[in-house]
Amino acid sequence: xxxxxxxxxxxxxxxxxxxxxxxxxxxxxxxxxxxxxxxxxxxxxxxxxxxxxxxxxxxxxxxxxxxxxxxxxxxxxxxxxxxxxxxxxxxxxxxxxxxxxxxxxxxxxxxxxxxxxxxxxxxxxxxxxxxxxxxxxxxxxxxxxxxxxxxxxxxxxxxxxxxxxxxxxxxxxxxxxxxxxxxxxxxxxxxxxxxxxxxxxxxxxxxxxxxxxxxxxxxxxxxxxxxxxxxxxxxxxxxxxxxxxxxxxxxxxxxxxxxxxxxxxxxxxxxxxxxxxxxxxxxxxxxxxxxxxxxxxxxxxxxxxxxxxxxxxxxxxxxxxxxxxxxxxxxxxxxx
Amino acid sequence: xxxxxxxxxxxxxxxxxxxxxxxxxxxxxxxxxxxxxxxxxxxxxxxxxxxxxxxxxxxxxxxxxxxxxxxxxxxxxxxxxxxxxxxxxxxxxxxxxxxxxxxxxxxxxxxxxxxxxxxxxxxxxxxxxxxxxxxxxxxxxxxxxxxxxxxxxxxxxxxxxxxxxxxxxxxxxxxxxxxxxxxxxxxxxxxxxxxxxxxxxxxxxxxxxxxxxxxxxxxxxxxxxxxxxxxxxxxxxxxxxxxxxxxxxxxxxxxxxxxxxxxxxxxxxxxxxxxxxxxxxxxxxxxxxxxxxxxxxxxxxxxxxxxxxxxxxxxxxxxxxxxxxxxxxxxxxxxx
Numbered sequence: 001x002x003x004x005x006x007x008x009x010x011x012x013x014x015x016x017x018x019x020x021x022x023x024x025x026x027x028x029x030x031x032x033x034x035x036x037x038x039x040x041x042x043x044x045x046x047x048x049x050x051x052x053x054x055x056x057x058x059x060x061x062x063x064x065x066x067x068x069x070x071x072x073x074x075x076x077x078x079x080x081x082x083x084x085x086x087x088x089x090x091x092x093x094x095x096x097x098x099x100x101x102x103x104x105x106x107x108x109x110x111x112x113x114x115x116x117x118x119x120x121x122x123x124x125x126x127x128x129x130x131x132x133x134x135x136x137x138x139x140x141x142x143x144x145x146x147x148x149x150x151x152x153x154x155x156x157x158x159x160x161x162x163x164x165x166x167x168x169x170x171x172x173x174x175x176x177x178x179x180x181x182x183x184x185x186x187x188x189x190x191x192x193x194x195x196x197x198x199x200x201x202x203x204x205x206x207x208x209x210x211x212x213x214x215x216x217x218x219x220x221x222x223x224x225x226x227x228x229x230x231x232x233x234x235x236x237x238x239x240x241x242x243x244x245x246x247x248x249x250x251x252x253x254x255x256x257x258x259x260x261x262x263x264x265x266x267x268x269x270x271x272x273x274x275x276x277x278x279x280x281x282x283x284x285x286x287x288x289x290x291x292x293x294x295x296x297x298x299x300x301x302x303x304x305x306x307x308x309x310x311x312x313x314x315x316x317x318x319x320x321x322x323x324x325x326x327x328x329x330x331x332x333x334x335x336x
Numbered sequence: 337x338x339x340x341x342x343x344x345x346x347x348x349x350x351x352x353x354x355x356x357x358x359x360x361x362x363x364x365x366x367x368x369x370x371x372x373x374x375x376x377x378x379x380x381x382x383x384x385x386x387x388x389x390x391x392x393x394x395x396x397x398x399x400x401x402x403x404x405x406x407x408x409x410x411x412x413x414x415x416x417x418x419x420x421x422x423x424x425x426x427x428x429x430x431x432x433x434x435x436x437x438x439x440x441x442x443x444x445x446x447x448x449x450x451x452x453x454x455x456x457x458x459x460x461x462x463x464x465x466x467x468x469x470x471x472x473x474x475x476x477x478x479x480x481x482x483x484x485x486x487x488x489x490x491x492x493x494x495x496x497x498x499x500x501x502x503x504x505x506x507x508x509x510x511x512x513x514x515x516x517x518x519x520x521x522x523x524x525x526x527x528x529x530x531x532x533x534x535x536x537x538x539x540x541x542x543x544x545x546x547x548x549x550x551x552x553x554x555x556x557x558x559x560x561x562x563x564x565x566x567x568x569x570x571x572x573x574x575x576x577x578x579x580x581x582x583x584x585x586x587x588x589x590x591x592x593x594x595x596x597x598x599x600x601x602x603x604x605x606x607x608x609x610x611x612x613x614x615x616x617x618x619x620x621x622x623x624x625x626x627x628x629x630x631x632x633x634x635x636x637x638x639x640x641x642x643x644x645x646x647x648x649x650x651x652x653x654x655x656x657x658x659x660x661x662x663x664x665x666x667x668x669x670x671x672x
Contacts, residue, residue, distance in 0.1 A: 070520075132579060133578070133579035133582045133583055144517060147517065147524065147525040148525050148526055179568060180564075180568075181480060181483065181563075181564060181567040181568060181571070184406075188483065188564070189483040189484050189562075189564040190484055192564075211568075211571045211575075212567075212568045212569070212570065212571030212572030212573070212574070212575055213571045213572065213574055213575025213578070214575065215572055215575060215576075216572075216575045216576050216578070216579035217575060217578070217579060225568075226525075227517075228516075228517060228524070228525040228528075228565070229564070229565055229568055231517040231548075232515060232516075232517060232547075232548045232561075232565055232568070232569060233548070233568060233569070233572050234548065235517070235547045235548030235549045236548030236549065236551055236552075236569050236572055236573060237548070237572060237576055238548070238549055239547075239548055239549025239550065239551060239552045239553060240551075240552050240573055240576050240577070241576070241580070242469070242549070242552070242553070243468060243469035243552035243553060244577070244580055246469045247469055
């Protein structure tokens with residue numbers, strides 16, 4: 001059974017969603033779970049929720065990182081933060097993977113520094129899982145771990161994203177695209193034009209340049225870009241979903257008949273919301289680190305925490321990391 | 337009265353939407369309109385729609401550029417294309433501005449080469465107008481004219497976008513933001529970090545870095561980025577709106593009660609669709625060229641063409657270009 005450590009102090013409402021999430025995960029037998037955070041509080045919370053007898057172990061951490069702390073500073077200063085304790089458990093083999101819904105920068109810093117990179121990986125990359133209109137999902141990477149990239153980094157991202165998609169979504173031959181501004185090979189910026197040539201040589205199903213609209217239409221499974229572009233893409237998507245929901249609500253409440261319509265179609269809206277809710281996919285994996293690191297959204301509820309534990313366990317069982325190392329050893333031209 | 341030339345062969349359904357669009361524009365007295373394209377056909381179409389007596393002049397162009405032609409190639413080969421004829425009319429002072437719903441690359445190439453750049457502008461930029469959840473609009477630039485940019489280019493984009501917003505949307509002091517991946521000054525890539533320092537010195541209301549989500553929440557009026565990032569942002573937004581509409585329709589038609597709900601809330605959906613429809617804003621201005629160039633969507637209908645004529649006329653009346661030149665002469669540090 002995979003052993004997954006959850007940073008108990010990550011979500012905006014910590015430790016409630018984490019404690020409930022690991023209880024759900026343990027009850028469903030998804031993993032053996034460790035919970036890193038203030039021991040007294042966590043034990044109390046677990047007892048209060050009737051977790052006695054479940055395979056949940058508490059590991060004490062005296063500090064936690066807040067959402068607005070600079071990642072590098074918090075890393076240096078807080079040696080006993082729950083996220084560092086979680087990463088050390090993975091490094092020392094006491095856990096196979098970690099889940100944190102904390103400050104993304106701080107989690108990435110802890111994982112990159114404490115766990116280190118896989119053989120053949122220059123730069124770990126953060127991958128986001130996005131629902132598409134075909135009812136499936138696309139993986140977009142990098143979404144923020146590396147703002148300035150070289151072509152060989154994108155090449156490694158392609159191999160890592162493809163392997164992850166293959167294992168986690170059970171696809172035999174995921175379609176990999178390079179995010180650009182036109183489908184032709186010569187379209188794009190300096191980075192993507194050079195990366196295109198390298199991608200053609202990779203032993204994976206490269207479908208060429210894809211455009212922003214392809215992220216959501218189901219035409220591609222793995223979309224590769226630098227971390228600046230990917231982060232902008234992700235935040236725009238989140239912002240647009242929020243804005244559309246708000247505008248629709250306003251439009252719907254403007255007339256009596258549409259108020260009635262709203263009530264009647266409430267079920268449809270819930271269904272829709274569930275389909276675009278990335279909590280279903282358990283957060284963003286930091287690919288390329290020695291170990292498993294899932295970064296969940298700060299607003300995660302217990303359901304999202306549980307899903308993150310499930311995905312982390314699937315990641316371990318599917319041996320994603322050793323597959324990535326094997327692929328990279330065979331596939332990628334040496335970088336500079 | 338401003339004189340605006342419309343490329344009659346731009347939209348996917350050309351010349352129907354163009355002919356109807358200029359008739360609407362002329363009837364509402366928005367501008368004196370010229371129509372560039374095959375003379376015989378256009379005169380016939382105008383007569384058939386009862387345009388006699390309206391201030392619409394046809395200028396013959398024997399060729400047209402298709403949507404999938406490479407911009408540079410079509411520019412060299414088709415010297416008498418409707419878009420080149422339109423640009424020449426502006427260059428020669430026979431029109432004040434042009435509107436085209438054709439192949440964006442070909443329109444940009446024609447406008448940049450034939451019209452040339454304003455004093456102080458190294459690179460013209462394409463600006464998209466995006467509706468936000470406050471019921472207002474934000475301008476995003478560059479969305480595709482310049483894929484690889486230097487900091488001084490972003491600086492010029494800021495001045496051009498701010499001037500455009502001020503004149504067209506009647507805002508006294510538009511809020512200008514730099515598109516990045518975190519609000520702190522040090523967040524971003526090499527380009528945005530260097531641009532941030534320059535933006536602080538500009539005599540405009542710079543609110544610092546903004547994130548993707550701010551594009552749609554009304555926190556910022558003018559958003560500046562390189563043309564690669566901007567194009568990706570725009571295409572993702574279009575794709576996501578499409579995907580959400582599709583998913584909502586499916587969710588709504590899944591149950592009888594929501595089918596009833598759908599019928600009742602149809603009016604609300606129409607209202608919503610109108611609010612996110614960028615056709616209301618008449619297309620994307622190519623800022624920084626000597627003359628006015630509005631690029632409308634290939635799927636534009638007559639209403640969108642009419643709105644583009646209106647915006648082009650407002651652009652002329654508001655003397656956007658001379659204001660941009662004045663701002664740039666005073667504001668921007670010399671580039672490299």
